[in-house]
Structure formats: structure tokens, C-alpha cells
Amino acid sequence: MxxxxxxxxxxxxxxxxxxxxxxxxxxxxxxxxxxxxxxxxxxxxxxxxxxxxxxCLNCSNICSGTDLCDICSSEKRLNGEICVVEDVADLWAMERAGVFKGRYHVLGGTLSALDAIGPEELRIPKLMDRVASENVREVILALNATIDGQTTAHYIAGELETRGVAATSLAQGVPIGGELDYLDDGTITAALKARKAV
Amino acid sequence: MxxxxxxxxxxxxxxxxxxxxxxxxxxxxxxxxxxxxxxxxxxxxxxxxxxxxxxCLNCSNICSGTDLCDICSSEKRLNGEICVVEDVADLWAMERAGVFKGRYHVLGGTLSALDAIGPEELRIPKLMDRVASENVREVILALNATIDGQTTAHYIAGELETRGVAATSLAQGVPIGGELDYLDDGTITAALKARKAV
Known part of the structure; x- marks a missing residue:
């Protein structure tokens, strides 16, 4: 052998x-x-x-043996907020932070003309259905700060505007514990533009 | 769930x-x-x-379902040479090089006074049995170039000397493709001491 x-x-x-x-x-x-x-x-x-x-049939999170994930089957998480993420890994990262109390929607990627990925491929229609059926007041677009991510965020924000639902995105700036010397120019520019009174 | x-x-x-x-x-x-x-x-x-x-009951290589590994069950590999290695990973590395045609003996570690690892823990007695029963002429000590590895090599070489069996070790020097600028002082010293006529 x-x-x-x-x-x-x-x-x-x-x-x-x-x-x-x-x-x-x-x-x-x-x-x-x-x-x-x-x-x-x-x-x-x-x-x-x-x-x-x-x-999960609702948000596309991964769940074991059930049709709905823990979050979508919990009534407590039905608070009128949906956080849109690209990937299940991003959902897990948000959950580890433990600060978001609403539900999620996993897109499964970003819009990309090059790869022929349109809204239908990304479960954006399903998101719009949920916005109506779950009485959503605010959609938080927690997409990656890449060109494709931001394009997708803009597209979804436009769709939500026609439905009268608020679209927000994560703040951009200096990461906690970050040192200016190690940050890229884009982040410093974004942080300066979004500066706040102390 | x-x-x-x-x-x-x-x-x-x-x-x-x-x-x-x-x-x-x-x-x-x-x-x-x-x-x-x-x-x-x-x-x-x-x-x-x-x-x-x-x-493997003979050399302690890993094998699937059999008492002897492929190498120990092949008569072709019984050529009077045994290559002693610390670990199965080292055996695999030697086999990938594909140049050694004899059999192996996996020690499972190195002698270490601190960790109370003596010859008995390292299958050294088994090696001495094999040297006799497999008509071994030469034992190649392919141990890591660490202090513990070299201590172990010296101990085994001493045991082999009393049995009249040749003990050799891998040459030390500049690795193939290695650049002098990136080598440590110890390697350069060893390579200089072992210099050869071109």
C-alpha cells in the first residue's frame, strides 16, 4: 500500500x-x-x-441546518436597521465588534462591469424586498472602501432614496490606535475632511 | 439551532x-x-x-495501513546506507531532493539535557540494532545545524565508531542560489573553512 x-x-x-x-x-x-x-x-x-x-434564506449569512440564521430568526434584531456587507466574513467582523443590533444583508460581492456582476447577481432586489417587508428605516452600507465597494454603495443609496429610506455608510478616518506616520494619504485626506470639533 | x-x-x-x-x-x-x-x-x-x-516499525516514517513504510519494505533501498533525520518532515525533504537511495531512521527529536531527552527516548538503540541487522556501511547524519542537532550527531558518531561503521554528515556551506550578502557569519565561516579547489 x-x-x-x-x-x-x-x-x-x-x-x-x-x-x-x-x-x-x-x-x-x-x-x-x-x-x-x-x-x-x-x-x-x-x-x-x-x-x-x-x-440563510433572508440575509445569506451561513447557518447550520436551519432556513434562517440566528440573527434573522431573532425578533430582537428586527429594529428597522439593516447593515449591508459584501461577504459573510464582513458580517462576522461586524458581529465581533458587537455594537450593531439590527440585521444584515450579505451581497456576495460588489457591482463590477468588468466581471458582468449587476444588481441581480448581488441580491440587491432581495434587499429592496426586505426594506419594504421588514419596515426598514435605515440601511447602513458597510462596504469595503474600494472603488467597487463605493460604486455599489452609491448604486444602493440611489435605489433607497427613491423608496424614502435613509442610507448611511461607515465613517472613514484614522483607525483606533493608528499612527499617522503609517497611514496612507487617502485615509489622512478623508480624516481631515471629516474632522470634528473636540 | x-x-x-x-x-x-x-x-x-x-x-x-x-x-x-x-x-x-x-x-x-x-x-x-x-x-x-x-x-x-x-x-x-x-x-x-x-x-x-x-x-513504520523500522524507521518511524509515517505509513498508511502497513507495518513498514514504502522505503523500508523496498529491497532496492537496502544498500548499506542509513540517513538519520530528526523528524518525518526532514525525511520528506530528503526524499524530495531525490538523491539519497538508502533507508532512513527518524530519531523523533534531538538529545537535550534540559528536556531530559536521552538516547533511549530517541530510538538510538533501535538505530544501533539496524546498523547490525541491515549490514550498514555508512550512516549519514542529516541533523539540523543547531546546537542540539550537532550534539546528537556527535553522540551517534561516537557510538558508531565503536561498531566500526562510518558516520558522515551533510556538507555545510553556501546554499545553491544563496547570496553572500544575505548569509549569516556562521555559514560564511563554515563555507570558508570547507573551501575546495575549483
Missing amino acids: SNSDLDNLIEIMAKLPGLGPRSARRAVLHMIKKRALLMVPLADTLQQVATTARE | SNSDLDNLIEIMAKLPGLGPRSARRAVLHMIKKRALLMVPLADTLQQVATTARE
């Missing part, structure tokens, strides 16, 4: 973002040494998540 | 060497997007390797 399973495992691990062939080998050796503590639980949990993970 | 499986998966992934919480989240989201191509095969292969991987 050959070591093909092992080679196979290393090859699959090397496809994960952040890992290459070298770190995949290291991770596999580490797991073999910690078989009961790490390798078997990882295999079981992967299997479990692969079976149960699905997209 | 909660997202605890997902959190659990991220937590386990974050324990792998080279991954932290942030990259574990990224890897998990990536896998969920490529469920059939990546997540399910990974779960299956992990399960498979966790079940079948074991230590």
Missing part, C-alpha cells in the same frame, strides 16, 4: 487560503501527532458543517 | 500550525463555498489518514 492518502491530504490542505505545500505538510504532520485531539475532531466537524451549513 | 459547529470548526482550524483565528475563518468560508470540491474530500481524507496512518 502506498502513501497516496497522505499525499492527497497534503495536496488538499495546500489548496486552503493561507496555506501552501510547505505549511500543509507541517499541518498534516502536526495533526498526525495529535490524532485524537485534533485530526479526528477536525474530520468530524468538517463532515458535520459540510452536511448542515447552508445560506 | 446555533452556529456552534461552525465556531467549533474555526476553533479547531485555528490550532493548526501556520493558521490563526483570522486565517481559520477565511479557510472555513472558502471551504463552505467549495463544499463538494474541497470540504467533503478534506473531511474524508482526514478520516482516512487518521484511521490508517501509523509509524
Whole structure:
């Protein structure tokens, strides 16, 4: 019998973002040494998540085994605010901050003429449906501060204006703990333009 | 139902060497997007390797489902040379170079007075048994160029001398493609001392 399973495992691990062939080998050796503590639980949990993970039918967050995610199934989070994010990772980042109490809407990308991604591909119609059905007062556009992100934000803000719903975006400025010397010119310019009285 | 499986998966992934919480989240989201191509095969292969991987009874390489690894079960590799390495990762690195045609012996570490690791903990007695039973002429000590590695190499070389078996070690010098300006003083010193006629 050959070591093909092992080679196979290393090859699959090397496809994960952040890992290459070298770190995949290291991770596999580490797991073999910690078989009961790490390798078997990882295999079981992967299997479990692969079976149960699905997209929330409302906001496209990831949830396990249910049609709606925890946030969309909680009445407490129905407060008239929806935070629009590009990706589930952004939703998780917002939730870690723990300050937003409303619901989310995951676009799944940004508008892009080059990649032929229009509003239909981004669940923007679904967002407009939700704005009506969930009595939304304010949509917070927490999109990345990239050209595509800002284009998308402008498009959605325009759609919301025709429906009389407020659209806001995250403030731009100096990050907490940030040192001016290490910031790019664009951030400093934005922070200066948005300066506030102390 | 909660997202605890997902959190659990991220937590386990974050324990792998080279991954932290942030990259574990990224890897998990990536896998969920490529469920059939990546997540399910990974779960299956992990399960498979966790079940079948074991230590070669002769050299302590990792093999799947058999008592002896591919190298120890091949008569072609029985050529009177044994290459001693610290770890399975080092064995794999030697095999990738593809130039060594003998068999290996994985010590599983280095001698260390501080950590109370003596010859018995390192499979050195087993190496001495193999030197006799496999008619070994030469033992190549491919140990890391660290203090502990070199201490271990010296100890093994001493043991081999009493048995009349040649002990050699990998040459030290400038790596292929290496630039002098980026090399440490120790390497340059070693390379100068071991200089050869052109």
C-alpha cells in the first residue's frame, strides 16, 4: 500500500487560503501527532458543517441546518436597521465588534462591469424586498472602501432614496490606535475632511 | 439551532500550525463555498489518514495501513546506507531532493539535557540494532545545524565508531542560489573553512 492518502491530504490542505505545500505538510504532520485531539475532531466537524451549513434564506449569512440564521430568526434584531456587507466574513467582523443590533444583508460581492456582476447577481432586489417587508428605516452600507465597494454603495443609496429610506455608510478616518506616520494619504485626506470639533 | 459547529470548526482550524483565528475563518468560508470540491474530500481524507496512518516499525516514517513504510519494505533501498533525520518532515525533504537511495531512521527529536531527552527516548538503540541487522556501511547524519542537532550527531558518531561503521554528515556551506550578502557569519565561516579547489 502506498502513501497516496497522505499525499492527497497534503495536496488538499495546500489548496486552503493561507496555506501552501510547505505549511500543509507541517499541518498534516502536526495533526498526525495529535490524532485524537485534533485530526479526528477536525474530520468530524468538517463532515458535520459540510452536511448542515447552508445560506440563510433572508440575509445569506451561513447557518447550520436551519432556513434562517440566528440573527434573522431573532425578533430582537428586527429594529428597522439593516447593515449591508459584501461577504459573510464582513458580517462576522461586524458581529465581533458587537455594537450593531439590527440585521444584515450579505451581497456576495460588489457591482463590477468588468466581471458582468449587476444588481441581480448581488441580491440587491432581495434587499429592496426586505426594506419594504421588514419596515426598514435605515440601511447602513458597510462596504469595503474600494472603488467597487463605493460604486455599489452609491448604486444602493440611489435605489433607497427613491423608496424614502435613509442610507448611511461607515465613517472613514484614522483607525483606533493608528499612527499617522503609517497611514496612507487617502485615509489622512478623508480624516481631515471629516474632522470634528473636540 | 446555533452556529456552534461552525465556531467549533474555526476553533479547531485555528490550532493548526501556520493558521490563526483570522486565517481559520477565511479557510472555513472558502471551504463552505467549495463544499463538494474541497470540504467533503478534506473531511474524508482526514478520516482516512487518521484511521490508517501509523509509524513504520523500522524507521518511524509515517505509513498508511502497513507495518513498514514504502522505503523500508523496498529491497532496492537496502544498500548499506542509513540517513538519520530528526523528524518525518526532514525525511520528506530528503526524499524530495531525490538523491539519497538508502533507508532512513527518524530519531523523533534531538538529545537535550534540559528536556531530559536521552538516547533511549530517541530510538538510538533501535538505530544501533539496524546498523547490525541491515549490514550498514555508512550512516549519514542529516541533523539540523543547531546546537542540539550537532550534539546528537556527535553522540551517534561516537557510538558508531565503536561498531566500526562510518558516520558522515551533510556538507555545510553556501546554499545553491544563496547570496553572500544575505548569509549569516556562521555559514560564511563554515563555507570558508570547507573551501575546495575549483
